[in-house]
Amino acid sequence: MSLQSVKDFFAVHAPDISVIETEASSATVALAAEAHGVDPDQIAKTICLRAGDEVVLLVASGMSRLDNRKFRDRFGAKPRMLEADEVVARTSHPVGGVCPFGVAEPLQIYCDESLRRFELVVPAGGATNAAVKISPQKMAELTSAIWVDVCQPPKAPEA
Template structure:
């Protein structure tokens, strides 16, 4: 199971006990916000896009939307989301639990959007549709093995 791989990953970081599992679904931003009793913007969602060699993961704040122009300017390609089967193939995580942790292939490149930086902590999924971990933006970037901070989103409000 993907959540087990993520738990193992965080165990190696000394954070095994920080992975939370819920009795309810956290498969969407709204459901995760309800499960955690936080505003939706603090849910760190991981979006998956096709590129020529595999995929790009962009971790954004829950209230942010990808800006197609910014995405193309940053990556040189059109923002085309993966299918659910492709997401599982590349990341090892099913839609609803996609996260940038415990990715087993070098065909996945992870970036973190600046929309995350406005919060002290955020809550990304941990490989299942009922899990999360609380991380600072810098911890998220570190554990996601982010290649760089990017600014590819719109419709979020700086705090």
């Protein structure tokens, strides 16, 4: 159902965007980058978090890490990752395929500033072998996302 809910979302809201299904798994940032021929940081990973009593979806660039202090300052609570079964129940998407499109229940979606530096990002598409290519701004518009700065930039490779 999850992959279909994403396809249905785009059929209604952005019929010009297609869900790309691959033979290879794209369940991790590294696998997704390889499957779609992009830099790992262009993968728009979606994390399902609890902030106090609220459950939210945060979309961030692939190699960025959540900054607990920035998150706490923004949301007034420490971020807590949801267990896989609760992620599926709330989004309809399996871990590795979680995205901000076609979610099972209304959740506030946040896009981290780490995404803005790309013309195109690749979020999952509701399955571990599905994704879409979309501009970060279009993704935020389609999902009514709020822009936040709650991630640390990726660490530079050591020389």
